[in-house]
Amino acid sequence: MLRRALPRALGAVPCPRRRCHRPCPPRDLAVPNAAWSDRMRRHYGHLLSTATREGWTRLPSFRRAREHRHQVPWLAGDSDSDGAGDTRLFPRAIEGDGDGFEFAMFLNVPKGRLRCLCQPGPFLEGHPGLAHGGAIATLVDTSLGTLALAVAGRVVTANLSIDYLAPVPLRSVLLLEASLQRRQGRKLFLGCDLRDPDGDTLHARATGEGHGDRGTLGTRGHAAHQGHR
Numbered sequence: 644m645l646r647r648a649l650p651r652a653l654g655a656v657p658c659p660r661r662r663c664h665r666p667c668p669p670r671d672l673a674v675p676n677a678a679w680s681d682r683m684r685r686h687y688g689h690l691l692s693t694a695t696r697e698g699w700t701r702l703p704s705f706r707r708a709r710e711h712r713h714q715v716p717w718l719a720g721d722s723d724s725d726g727a728g729d730t731r732l733f734p735r736a737i738e739g740d741g742d743g744f745e746f747a748m749f750l751n752v753p754k755g756r757l758r759c760l761c762q763p764g765p766f767l768e769g770h771p772g773l774a775h776g777g778a779i780a781t782l783v784d785t786s787l788g789t790l791a792l793a794v795a796g797r798v799v800t801a802n803l804s805i806d807y808l809a810p811v812p813l814r815s816v817l818l819l820e821a822s823l824q825r826r827q828g829r830k831l832f833l834g835c836d837l838r839d840p841d842g843d844t845l846h847a848r849a850t851g852e853g854h855g856d857r858g859t860l861g862t863r864g865h866a867a868h869q870g871h872r
């Protein structure tokens with residue numbers, strides 16, 4: 644009891660591994676690890692090296708929503724108040740490096756665009772050797788959701804539509820390119836393509852609609868997006 648309470652009282656983040664309550668800093672999971680393929684590393688290196696010059700920001704990615712509180716204060720939530728306190732962001736719930744969703748996002752708020760480089764791992768299988776459609780939907784929803792959140796504050800997904808155009812092999816490398824298409828009151832309309840970054844295979848095309856809290860959109864949106872209304 645005390646082992647759990649003390650680190651929290653001191654403001655440290657408990658280790659996400661169950662049964663370990665030593666404080667440790669949140670680990671940024673959107674950086675290369677041993678499970679990233681050479682292709683994944685090459686594309687990541689390219690996106691990173693051109694990011695600043697072209698106005699993109701690499702987004703760190705943590706296991707838990709509240710570990711993003713320095714970027715988005717309300718993501719801290721009140722998950723501690725449920726007594727368990729051991730919540731995870733869904734795409735980061737699989738712990739082994741490379742087993743689940745490996746991804747890194749790059750954001751360009753003024754242009755209303757987000758890029759997500761991803762490598763789906765073996766625990767995301769649907770048909771043998773292929774990524775599950777729900778796993779692809781998770782990558783799409785997380786990317787569109789993050790873009791909506793970055794440009795407009797507190798937004799939930801109201802609608803998501805995905806055309807699955809070509810199967811995605813496990814451990815392949817994909818580049819998701821998302822954009823904000825328009826805004827209408829509290830509604831954001833977004834779209835994305837999911838491609839093989841080295842070839843011309845278009846694996847999926849999706850559209851999504853995000854709705855802001857009443858009173859959120861229009862007041863918290865990024866100034867550069869007034870033109871999307």
Ligand SMILES: CCCCCCCCCCCCCCCC(=O)SCCNC(=O)CCNC(=O)[C@H](O)C(C)(C)COP(=O)(O)OP(=O)(O)OC[C@H]1O[C@@H](n2cnc3c(N)ncnc32)[C@H](O)[C@@H]1OP(=O)(O)O
Binds near residue numbers: 702714718732852
């Ligand atoms: C800075 C960077 C930081 C990065 C840091 C990253 C940290 C990590 C990020 C994690 C990113 C996670 C991203 C996950 C995103 C989720 O998964 S969200 C979870 C799934 N979504 C939900 O749970 C939403 C549940 N639904 C709702 O809450 C409500 O139904 C809604 C969608 C807000 C709508 O409620 P409402 O506004 O009360 O609805 P209502 O008044 O009936 O209708 C209003 C309007 O919306 C329309 N509408 C209602 N429902 C719908 C619908 N389903 N579809 C289309 N239109 C609809 C109505 O027709 C109406 O239209 P108009 O007549 O005004 O034209």
